[in-house]
Amino acid sequence: DTGVSQDPRHKITKRGQNVTFRCDPISEHNRLYWYRQTLGQGPEFLTYFQNEAQLEKSRLLSDRFSAERPKGSFSTLEIQRTEQGDSAMYLCASSSPSHPGRLRIFGPGTRLTVL
Amino acid sequence: AQKVTQAQTEISVVEKEDVTLDCVYETRDTTYYLFWYKQPPSGELVFLIRRNSFDEQNEISGRYSWNFQKSTSSFNFTITASQVVDSAVYFCALSEAEAAAGNKLTFGGGTRVLVKP
Numbered sequence: 651d652t653g654v655s656q657d658p659r660h661k662i663t664k665r666g667q668n669v670t671f672r673c674d675p676i677s678e679h680n681r682l683y684w685y686r687q688t689l690g691q692g693p694e695f696l697t698y699f700q701n702e703a704q705l706e707k708s709r710l711l712s713d714r715f716s717a718e719r720p721k722g723s724f725s726t727l728e729i730q731r732t733e734q735g736d737s738a739m740y741l742c743a744s745s746s747p748s749h750p751g752r753l754r755i756f757g758p759g760t761r762l763t764v765l
Numbered sequence: 766a767q768k769v770t771q772a773q774t775e776i777s778v779v780e781k782e783d784v785t786l787d788c789v790y791e792t793r794d795t796t797y798y799l800f801w802y803k804q805p806p807s808g809e810l811v812f813l814i815r816r817n818s819f820d821e822q823n824e825i826s827g828r829y830s831w832n833f834q835k836s837t838s839s840f841n842f843t844i845t846a847s848q849v850v851d852s853a854v855y856f857c858a859l860s861e862a863e864a865a866a867g868n869k870l871t872f873g874g875g876t877r878v879l880v881k882p
Contacts (some may be wrong), residue, residue, distance in 0.1 A: 692769075692856050692872030693810070706869070732820075739808060743870075752860060753800075754870055756810040 652676055654757035655726065656742050662763045663732055671760045674753045675744030682725050683754060684717055685741040693741055699725060732764045767792045770860050771873035778847050786842045786876045788857030791841070794818075799833065799840045800858040810856070816840065847880045854878070867875050 655674045663669050675682045681700050685693035696715070697707045701722035711717075714732075719725040729736055739761050743754035768791040778784045790799065801813040814824065817835050824831050828845045844851050857873045 683805070690875075692858075693870075694874050695869045695871070698869075741810065743810075752798075752870075753812060753815055755812065756802075758809045761808070 653743055654744050654755055656740075656757040656760050658760055659758060660761045662765065664720060668728065668730045668732055669732060669762065670705045670726055671740055671742075671762075672724060672726050673757060674724045674726030675724075675742070676746070676755060678720070679744035679755070681747075681752065682719055683745070683746045684725070684727050685708075685724045685743065687739040687741055687759070696727075720722050726735075729762075732762075734764045737762055737764045767794075767861065767869070767871040768857050769857050769871055769873035771876050772790070773856055773876045774874070775877040775879065777879045780849060781846050784844050784847050784851075784880075785842050786844075786855050786857075786877060786878070788840045788842065788873060790838050790840065790857070790859045792859060792861070794861050798860040800860065801840075802856045802858060802872075803853045804856060804875070805853040813842075813855075842880070846847065847878075849880050851881055852878060852880045 657672045661669055683698040684696040686696055687693040695708050696711050697717050699719040701718050710764040714730045717727045739759045740757055741759045743756045745754050770789045773777050776784055792835045797818045802810045803813055804810050825836045830843045831842045854877045856875045860868050860870045
């Protein structure tokens with residue numbers, strides 16, 4: 651399977667706990683993006699990496715959120731001290747410089763529920 | 766700032782009917798890309814089509830067709846002879862030019878299509 655994979659697919663946690671999600675992009679894609687999608691809304695941009703460098707962060711990404719892509723391959727998104735408002739689908743996507751418009755290929759998402 | 770508006774939140778049709786999804790966008794860029802994605806109940810976003818701002822030719826792919834009109838900043842999507850498997854949420858999205866920093870993909874709010882047998 652050469653698609654984007656995300657782990658876990660579902661996460662239920664209690665308020666105040668820390669959670670970490672992983673994304674494995676398509677191997678030849680140098681850009682990796684994180685999006686958040688709440689119920690009934692379109693995905694919203696959180697941050698993106700070009701190789702290992704984090705080049706942009708949305709104002710949606712509060713101090714409790716941190717993302718890394720240490721070797722320019724997989725990425726992790728950590729949420730500290732989770733709040734009920736963090737409940738959402740977290741989508742990862744990757745893109746290649748050879749694709750016009752930087753076509754994003756999305757993973758299946760990680761659905762987070764904060765109780 | 767970029768903005769994408771999908772005014773229809775939900776459309777319900779009977780199988781074999783045609784359905785058209787509207788998408789209106791705003792951008793100050795002269796070069797940009799427009800996309801449609803499908804999100805079935807499983808949740809994964811599936812790419813359907815990409816169109817750059819210099820290509821206003823309409824496109825047909827099987828039962829899907831797209832109408833890009835730069836003059837009205839619209840990129841509408843039609844499903845002909847709808848099928849139950851077309852039931853999903855459809856998102857229109859806009860991406861700024863290749864050379865621009867960020868290159869964010871801005872999504873509309875989505876249109877839920879329900880095709881009844």
